[in-house]
Amino acid sequence: MLEKQNIEHEKAVLIGVLNREQNEEKVGEYLDELEFLTYTAGGEVLERFVQRMDPPDPKTFIGSGKIQEVEQFVKENDIGSVIFDDELTPAQQRNIEKILKCKILDRTSLILDIFAQRAQTSYSRTQVELAQYEFLLPRLTGLWTHLERQRGGIGMRGPGETEIETDRRIVRDRISLLKKKLKKIDRQMDTQRGNRGSLVRVALVGYTNVGKSTLMNVISKSDVFAENKLFATLDTTVRKVVIGNLPFLLSDTVGFIRKLPTQLVESFKSTLDEVREADLLLHVVDISHPQFEEHIESVNKILGEIKSADKNTIMVFNKIDLYKHETIEEDDLMTERTERHFTIEEWKRTWMQRVGDKALFISALNKENLEEFRARVYDEVRDIHVTRFPYNNFLYPEHLDQY
Numbered sequence: 001m002l003e004k005q006n007i008e009h010e011k012a013v014l015i016g017v018l019n020r021e022q023n024e025e026k027v028g029e030y031l032d033e034l035e036f037l038t039y040t041a042g043g044e045v046l047e048r049f050v051q052r053m054d055p056p057d058p059k060t061f062i063g064s065g066k067i068q069e070v071e072q073f074v075k076e077n078d079i080g081s082v083i084f085d086d087e088l089t090p091a092q093q094r095n096i097e098k099i100l101k102c103k104i105l106d107r108t109s110l111i112l113d114i115f116a117q118r119a120q121t122s123y124s125r126t127q128v129e130l131a132q133y134e135f136l137l138p139r140l141t142g143l144w145t146h147l148e149r150q151r152g153g154i155g156m157r158g159p160g161e162t163e164i165e166t167d168r169r170i171v172r173d174r175i176s177l178l179k180k181k182l183k184k185i186d187r188q189m190d191t192q193r194g195n196r197g198s199l200v201r202v203a204l205v206g207y208t209n210v211g212k213s214t215l216m217n218v219i220s221k222s223d224v225f226a227e228n229k230l231f232a233t234l235d236t237t238v239r240k241v242v243i244g245n246l247p248f249l250l251s252d253t254v255g256f257i258r259k260l261p262t263q264l265v266e267s268f269k270s271t272l273d274e275v276r277e278a279d280l281l282l283h284v285v286d287i288s289h290p291q292f293e294e295h296i297e298s299v300n301k302i303l304g305e306i307k308s309a310d311k312n313t314i315m316v317f318n319k320i321d322l323y324k325h326e327t328i329e330e331d332d333l334m335t336e337r338t339e340r341h342f343t344i345e346e347w348k349r350t351w352m353q354r355v356g357d358k359a360l361f362i363s364a365l366n367k368e369n370l371e372e373f374r375a376r377v378y379d380e381v382r383d384i385h386v387t388r389f390p391y392n393n394f395l396y397p398e399h400l401d402q403y
Helices: 024-041 066-078 090-100 107-118 122-139 168-195 213-222 262-267 291-304 344-355 370-388 390-395
Strands: 012-020 043-052 081-084 103-106 201-206 238-244 246-252 280-286 313-318 359-361
Touching: 012 024, 012 066, 024 043, 024 107, 043 066, 066 090, 066 213, 081 107, 090 103, 090 122, 103 107, 107 122, 122 168, 201 213, 201 291, 213 238, 213 246, 213 280, 213 291, 213 313, 213 370, 246 370, 280 291, 280 370, 313 344, 313 370, 344 359, 359 370
Parallel strands: 012 043, 012 081, 081 103, 201 246, 201 280, 280 313, 313 359
Antiparallel strands: 238 246
């Protein structure tokens, strides 16, 4: 359960569908994540509605009976937002709005809204604004007739607070202008990266909320913003780190997520240049999350999209202090033993078989196994550095006594 705080949250309900690709367990997982996204955006989930629909209704996504059930709940509980786990077409969104008479969001618009909250620098704000405009462009017709965007709340941040969006030509011009602005900033960032010299570059990658920023703070002794919410970090942070006598650059990047909106992948590809240009990736995983292996697959998929899947990578399994496994009683002969029953030691053996010594198990928050982590990173960075500068081998002792 999410911790309740003494602040007023916008009331919301969630809607998911069962189909051939999403069984009941999978939909439950997705809605759990969607609830965390809603909480991150400032909402409180009062109810979930799930219906078996394959394919979804082309007009209202869910069936007429279910939407009447949702309509009644919305009226009786003063619901501000109805949030769908899957992306809605512009027509579906307009049809549902006419029936429910409240804000209708899908996973994409909710993530865009969170990004709008989290964007701090001019670069990330420009990226988010571009993604929002590209998402909103096909949805302009009749979208603002009754939503009163001036009231604010979930899904109401960023572009769209004036009537300018009703003019498609102006929106397209704005998109063109934002793309030019991003290209200009990209050139400036390329120059900055070029000015860093030949230091080895290490990038933290991983699913959102796995502890990348916490690990960054521990390693670099810096103060990068870290919070137990999704997408706490949007802007790429780069720090110079020295382990032993070996300096290198460490970057913390935006977290990935399942069903990541195409608009955001495209808009943030330039931010992920730090990943593309890295010599070593530290793939941070929250091993305490029940679906951490699916998170790994999601991250690897995006790494593939930005042509970084084959990079030298160390798997860093974080939050071992929070890991809990299911147990089986000795006299229980009926329950089949699965990965849910694995101990940390069993996961270690499993991943050592998969990736050899490139799997580490740590707790960044409690600083468990960090000496082993530092030693492993040092060895990898040293190997890269020696290959790049073969005549500087004398700088590195064979055995590092202190990190």
